[in-house]
Amino acid sequence: MSENKTTLTDAVHDLLRKAIIEQALKPGMRLPEDTVGEQFGVSRTIVRHALVRLEHEGLVVTRRNRGAFVAEPSRDEAQHVFEVRRCLENDVIRILCERMPPSGYDRLEAHVRQEEAVKGKDGPVSIRLAGEFHVLLAELTGNPVLTRYVSEIVLRCSLIMSLYARSHSSDCAVDEHSQIIDAIRAGDAPRAIEIMEHHLGAVAGRAEFSAPPDSIQFILSHYGKELAQ
Amino acid sequence: MSENKTTLTDAVHDLLRKAIIEQALKPGMRLPEDTVGEQFGVSRTIVRHALVRLEHEGLVVTRRNRGAFVAEPSRDEAQHVFEVRRCLENDVIRILCERMPPSGYDRLEAHVRQEEAVKGKDGPVSIRLAGEFHVLLAELTGNPVLTRYVSEIVLRCSLIMSLYARSHSSDCAVDEHSQIIDAIRAGDAPRAIEIMEHHLGAVAGRAEFSAPPDSIQFILSHYGKELAQ
DNA sequence: CGCAACAGGATTGTATCCAATTGACGGGCA
DNA sequence: TGCCCGTCAATTGGATACAATCCTGTTGCG
Known part of the structure; x- marks a missing residue:
């Protein structure tokens, strides 16, 4: 590794997080410590620390003596995450x-312009910017604690969307972002909240009832619940 | 250690957290990995993992190559934490x-009765129960994500109160807890929120303007700001 | 007498090593 | 033939060893 500006653990942590939300690492995928460490050229110790953090953030789950996996939130979990997101x-x-x-x-307006610029190209950049708009909103409150929670939740929502939504293309409607800005500028909290609810509700709704037809878990979830322990 | 029901890291994590919120470990106190590990009969590796988690929870801060310290939230930080708590x-x-x-x-009523039972004795039990009431409220939403955030925030508030409040005795007024329950039962959200705001506002307010007379940082913060780099 | 450079000690950051648990495969038995 | 149990490989849980970094007390020079 080159830069020592931060600790190695931080670097690996960031890299893994990025890989997860960019869907390079798909939900359910195993994350063996030595494989990851080998890949990044660091020891298992570092990877373990990074995984501990990611677990705390809800992006990976670890099973005792089984190792770490990219989180695969259930529909219930997804709904809970979205509810908290709406609240926050x-x-x-x-x-x-x-x-x-x-x-x-x-x-905010500069950000929206940036979003409009890449509107056509449905790349990872668009997804990232859509999330960052919401984080930027949180940042503007000047409250780091709130910002942190919002960031975490937005990341988890990204993961969820990558699991349950058919496409990210219309993930965040840019014009709704503009409307929210306008409502806030007018000091009209109820309207801004209404738009935000609609905004997030559309996203969550789109995800919720899109059943993944090729998901073993989904198909089997109605059969033999007790065997799946 | 005896029980292997959970992992060692979990055990150390819990113990340290308990020690912090019970003020056995005071804010600003150092937490050398060696010392802690030796004390609990585990290796530095374990302690390290536990400290990583605690840092994520905001109960300890670590400085590069300096080690971990029990968090000593500034007034700004405290205010931010309380703001998020009110929101949540x-x-x-x-x-x-x-x-x-x-x-x-x-x-809820069973909990309040429990609180009233230990009302007189101003022990750690009273503090713990006061916090647990709020966590119980969160639990009843059935949303684990929300519950987790509330738990974290309540813990951080406990730490803050131990730093800035003169006494924990009237930390949470039990009758206000009852009022909140009544308001919720009546489905009167605005009133319940109003009571909660008052409830938390009183706590925060009491903490805010009580100056810690023995804090070096606070005393020196007005002298030679430029020398402290 | 004060400031700066230096050496020593202590503590963390990281890597490597051993042990314990888990899941899988294969043979034995009903 | 199908189920159960023992052995084995793979992987994590945990401990120790080494290197890098930082703080502190001391010493030398201006």
């Missing part, structure tokens, strides 16, 4: 309607 | 007003 983002809006920092709108 | 607990109330599980009120 509504809280963000309420706070922003009361205290938006001076440069806030400029930064 | 209000969300909990909104959810509970819509869907309270059947046995919910029984469990």
Whole structure:
């Protein structure tokens, strides 16, 4: 490894997280410690620390003496995550309607312009930007704790969408982002919340009832629940 | 160690967390890996894993090549934590007003009775129960993600209170807990939220303007700001 | 007398090593 | 033929060893 600016654990942690949300590592995929370590040129110790963090963030799950896997949230879990996301983002809006920092709108509008620029190309960049808009909103509250929770939740939502949605293309409608900005600027919290609810509801809804026809787990989930322990 | 039911890391993690919120380990105190490991009869590896988690939970901070310390949240940080707590607990109330599980009120009232039982004795039990009431509220939403965030935040608040409040005695007024239950039962979300805001606001407010007279950092913060680099 | 460079000790960051648990495969038995 | 149990490989859980970094006390020089 080249840069020592941060600790190796941080680097591996970031890399793995990025790989997961970019779907390079698909949900359910195994993450053997020595394989990962070998790949990045670090020892198992480092990988383990990174995996501990990722587990805490809900992006991987570990089973005792079995190893780590990319998280594969159930539909229930997904719904819980989305519920918390709605709560947190509504809280963000309420706070922003009361205290938006001076440069806030400029930064938001710049971000939206950036989103529009890559609107056509449905690449990972579009997905990343869509998530970052929501994180930016949280950042503007000036509350790092809130920002952190929102970031975590948004990441988990990305993972969930990659599992259950058919396509990411219309993941976040850019014009809705603009509408939210406008509502906040007008200090109209209820309207901003309404738009946000619709915005997230559409995303969650699209994911929820799109059944993965080729998922073994889904097909078997109605049979022999007790055998699956 | 005797029991292998869970992993050693979990055990150390729990023990340290308990020690921190019970103020056995005071904020700012160093946590050398060797010392802790020696004390619990485990290796540094384990302690390290536990510390990583605790850092993620905001209960300890680690500085590169300096080691881990029990977190010593600044006033700003404290305010941020309390803001998020208000947000989360209000969300909990909104959810509970819509869907309270059947046995919910029984469990809540049983808890309040327990609190009243130890009301007089101002021990660690009282502190723990006060926190657990709020966690119980979160649990009743049936949303594990939300529950986890609330637990984390409540723990951090305990740490903050131990830093900034003069006394824990009237930490959580038990009758306010009862009022909150009543308001939720009536389905009156605004009132429940109002009480909760008052409840938490009182706690935060009490903490905010109580200056810690023995804090070196605080005393020196007004002198020679430029020398402290 | 004060400041800066240096050496020593202590502590963390990382790698390697051993042990324990798990899942799988294959042979034996009903 | 089908189920059960023993052995084995694979992988993680945990401990120790080595290297790098930082703090601190001391010493030398201006």
